[in-house]
Amino acid sequence: MVTSTRPSTASRREASRGSVIAVNSVLALCSLYFLLPIAWVLVAATKSPGDLYSSFGLWFSDSPQAWQNLVALFTQDDGAFAVWVLNSVLYSGVGALVATVLATAAGYAFAKYAFPGRETLFWVILGGVLVPATVIALPLYFLLNAAELTGTYWSVLLPSMVSPFGVYLARIHANAAVPDEVVEAARIDGAGDLRIFGAIATRMMTPAIVTIFLFQFVTIWNNYLLPLVMLNDPRSFPITLGLTLWNSQTQRDPLFTQLVVTGSAVSVVLLVVLMVSLQRFWRADLTAGATKG
Amino acid sequence: MNAPTTQAPTGAPVADRAPAGPPSPHDERPPRRRGHRRTPPALWVLLVPFLAMFAAFFIAPIVYAIVDSLFTQRSSGLGLGAPTTEFVFLGNYARALSDPSFLASLGRLVAFSAIEVPLMVATALTLALLLGAAAARAPRLFRVTYFMPYGVPGVIAALLWGFLYVPATSPVLQVLGAVGIDLQPLSSEAVLFAIANIALWGFAGYNMFILIAALDSIPSELYEAARIDGAGEWRIVWSIKLPLIRPSIVLITLFTIIGTLQLFVEPLVLRPLTTAISSDYTPNLAAYNQAFSQGDPHLAAAMAVIVAVLAFAFSALFLRIVNRKGNRAW
Numbered sequence: 168m169v170t171s172t173r174p175s176t177a178s179r180r181e182a183s184r185g186s187v188i189a190v191n192s193v194l195a196l197c198s199l200y201f202l203l204p205i206a207w208v209l210v211a212a213t214k215s216p217g218d219l220y221s222s223f224g225l226w227f228s229d230s231p232q233a234w235q236n237l238v239a240l241f242t243q244d245d246g247a248f249a250v251w252v253l254n255s256v257l258y259s260g261v262g263a264l265v266a267t268v269l270a271t272a273a274g275y276a277f278a279k280y281a282f283p284g285r286e287t288l289f290w291v292i293l294g295g296v297l298v299p300a301t302v303i304a305l306p307l308y309f310l311l312n313a314a315e316l317t318g319t320y321w322s323v324l325l326p327s328m329v330s331p332f333g334v335y336l337a338r339i340h341a342n343a344a345v346p347d348e349v350v351e352a353a354r355i356d357g358a359g360d361l362r363i364f365g366a367i368a369t370r371m372m373t374p375a376i377v378t379i380f381l382f383q384f385v386t387i388w389n390n391y392l393l394p395l396v397m398l399n400d401p402r403s404f405p406i407t408l409g410l411t412l413w414n415s416q417t418q419r420d421p422l423f424t425q426l427v428v429t430g431s432a433v434s435v436v437l438l439v440v441l442m443v444s445l446q447r448f449w450r451a452d453l454t455a456g457a458t459k460g
Numbered sequence: 461m462n463a464p465t466t467q468a469p470t471g472a473p474v475a476d477r478a479p480a481g482p483p484s485p486h487d488e489r490p491p492r493r494r495g496h497r498r499t500p501p502a503l504w505v506l507l508v509p510f511l512a513m514f515a516a517f518f519i520a521p522i523v524y525a526i527v528d529s530l531f532t533q534r535s536s537g538l539g540l541g542a543p544t545t546e547f548v549f550l551g552n553y554a555r556a557l558s559d560p561s562f563l564a565s566l567g568r569l570v571a572f573s574a575i576e577v578p579l580m581v582a583t584a585l586t587l588a589l590l591l592g593a594a595a596a597r598a599p600r601l602f603r604v605t606y607f608m609p610y611g612v613p614g615v616i617a618a619l620l621w622g623f624l625y626v627p628a629t630s631p632v633l634q635v636l637g638a639v640g641i642d643l644q645p646l647s648s649e650a651v652l653f654a655i656a657n658i659a660l661w662g663f664a665g666y667n668m669f670i671l672i673a674a675l676d677s678i679p680s681e682l683y684e685a686a687r688i689d690g691a692g693e694w695r696i697v698w699s700i701k702l703p704l705i706r707p708s709i710v711l712i713t714l715f716t717i718i719g720t721l722q723l724f725v726e727p728l729v730l731r732p733l734t735t736a737i738s739s740d741y742t743p744n745l746a747a748y749n750q751a752f753s754q755g756d757p758h759l760a761a762a763m764a765v766i767v768a769v770l771a772f773a774f775s776a777l778f779l780r781i782v783n784r785k786g787n788r789a790w
Contacts, residue, residue, distance in 0.1 A: 182595035186693075190595040197587060198605045201665065204620040205608065207631065211623070224624075224631030273510035280503045288511075295518045297714075297775055299722045301744045302768040305751050305760055306521035306528065326517040334510065360502030389613040391725050396752075407615045411729065414619060418732070428623070431616045438611035443604055 205435055212236055212432035216425040236429040243413075243426055250402055251409035252437070255388055257320070258405055262327030263383040270330045270383075271376055274337020275368055279350060289338070295331035300392055308396045322397035323405075327387045333379040340375030341368065377448045388438065406434045522768075529553070529762035552762035562763065565743050566770075568652070572742075573720040573774070576656045580716045581709065583660060584667035589697055591668075592675050603672065606665035614662060618729035621658045626733060648736035655726045663719065667712040674708035675701060710782055714775055721771045724748070743767050 182190075207224055213236065218228035240248050277289055307326060308317060316322045345368045353363045369376065391407045398404055401412060410430050417423045529552050535543040556562050587606055591599040609617065623629045625645040627637065636643050645654040678701065686696050702709075724744040731737045739753075740746035743763055751760035 182593070186593075186595040187597065190590055190593050191597050194590055194596060194602045198602060201606050201609055201661065203632070204617070204624060204661070205612075207624060208620050211629075220628050223634065224629060269510040269513060272506040276503055276506035280500070280506075282499055282503060292514060295514065297718055297771060298518070298522065299718065299744070299764075299767055299771050301722060301724060301747060302525060302764045303518060303521045305747060305757075305764050306525040307517065308751075309528070309757060310521060310524055325513075329510070329513045329517050331514070331518070360500055361505060364502070364506060385611060388611075391613065391615045396748075407613045410619065411615055414729070415732075427619060431619055434616060435612055438613075439608055442608060442611040446604060446607075 208432045212429045216422055240426055240429045248430055251404050251406045255405040258323050259384045259387040262324055262387045263380050265328040266330040266333060266383045267376055267380040270333030270379055271337045274334045275341045275364055277338040278341035292331045292334055304392045304396050317397050318399050320403060323394050326393060330383045336375055336379050340372055344371045525761045525764055528758055529765050532758045552759050556762050561740050562746055565740055565746050569742055572652055572723060576659055576720045577716050580660055581713050583664045584671055587668040588671035588675060607669055609662050610666040614725045615729055617662050618658050618726045622730055622733055625654055646734035651736040658726050670712055671705055671708050674705035678704050717774050718771055721767060
């Protein structure tokens with residue numbers, strides 16, 4: 168997460184007891200709000216389908232059965248859930264990796280080469296950030312359908328490889344972190360432009376590259392509309408689509424409710440672990456204009 | 461969006477001086493230096509892969525949608541023979557905009573934006589400022605906690621809140637009910653707020669995060685100078701913090717406007733739980749249904765384009781208001 172470079176210890180001791188209590192009470196209350204659904208689902212995942220409705224939501228029932236629920240989750244529909252998790256990892260991992268490479272190269276090119284129409288092109292790409300996803304997803308279905316790609320992994324992977332916001336971040340960071348003197352010096356030493364980018368610039372841009380990857384990873388992981396529109400075979404679904412598939416069957420068979428709850432809990436745990444463990448790589452300061460370079 | 465303060469030294473031949481600011485005529489000029497190639501092949505190697513993908517998966521669908529929205533499909537005569545595609549110009553737009561339920565969904569979307577955008581920005585700002593306050597203890601812990609929901613997909617967030625909105629499974633409603641407060645988040649009067657709450661929960665921490673980054677980049681000398689001049693915490697917030705993080709506030713407001721206009725997942729997931737959400741509750745849901753259930757992709761394309769135009773109009777309007785002279789002062 169953002170490394171606070173300037174701890175305000177000097178000002179911290181000036182705070183009066185009253186304001187310490189007031190501020191921290193509000194912060195603690197907000198924590199309860201943000202933790203509520205997560206706490207609920209973690210507790211609910213340990214309950215039997217009956218206890219889900221008959222016991223108090225924020226405390227464990229008398230007969231917890233977390234293991235049973237997990238076994239049920241991973242054995243339902245021939246282990247469909249594990250496939251969905253792997254699919255989500257595949258879509259997000261590969262999609263974000265390629266998106267990061269493309270965006271980094273393009274952002275670097277925008278930062279380090281002057282060419283006619285550069286700013287116009289850049290603003291067109293930035294405009295892409297403002298286009299609602301539905302406006303892209305629906306026509307994309309018909310386009311990819313014409314190319315006979317709908318229903319395949321490619322139909323979700325390919326569109327996920329484009330990150331206009333990543334180009335914006337990469338340009339700003341290349342600007343701030345890769346000095347032109349270094350580029351010039353390498354050129355004088357006889358290094359080719361691509362070599363300079365691949366061996367020197369990317370190393371200097373590492374924080375931005377990691378940030379672009381993480382943003383795109385979470386964006387793809389959380390995406391619902393694109394796979395909903397593109398995919399029809401449950402074996403190719405990501406978690407989001409898979410869980411809503413099960414959720415749509417709860418009317419027919421109430422046991423699916425517990426599967427949805429346990430599945431949600433597992434996927435929440437997966438991403439929360441990922442986000443908290445990688446928190447020092449979330450450099451939001453890049454989004455704010457990269458003033459620290 | 462603001463330009464970085466750390467800039468490449470002047471005089472460098474390929475320096476990019478105003479990356480995110482308004483384009484200045486100087487940037488357009490190719491470098492004129494002896495022996496310097498005007499467009500080195502490396503530029504194309506770096507730029508073309510992204511541009512090709514961008515053209516294929518951003519530009520092409522938009523163009524396709526616009527073109528598609530100008531046509532309609534007519535089945536000929538008694539349904540014999542293949543249906544023909546006819547050019548109807550703005551006919552689909554007229555159809556969409558004269559459909560009372562589509563108009564209602566547009567109105568709902570605007571109402572949702574009016575609730576969600578101020579709520580989101582105010583919450584993110586309050587959290588960021590509180591965490592930056594001198595009195596805050598354990599700000600890192602709180603920050604991670606607020607940011608966590610960003611990692612929960614919108615669909616799963618909606619599923620979880622769905623359980624918390626139904627009295628049978630919701631500990632909150634049970635406790636409130638026990639003390640005599642009867643809350644019905646999924647009733648037709650409250651459901652828009654229930655949806656706004658899900659979006660707030662998911663993205664407030666993310667927006668807070670961007671604001672904190674901006675706050676962190678304010679030099680602490682400014683605060684010290686202000687304190688020496690006798691300024692209190694409120695005064696510092698009002699006169700130093702808010703003006704200096706203004707570009708980031710504008711950024712998150714813009715992102716929130718765009719985000720709210722895409723409203724789709726939350727009503728879709730909550731729909732089975734309540735009669736207050738129709739199958740065309742938002743324009744995006746209506747477009748999705750037209751394309752995949754009603755089999756009218758042309759009308760769906762027109763609806764999607766209307767949403768895009770609305771997004772651009774709102775963004776432009778917002779940027780115009782905040783960039784107006786005189787508003788710059790705070």
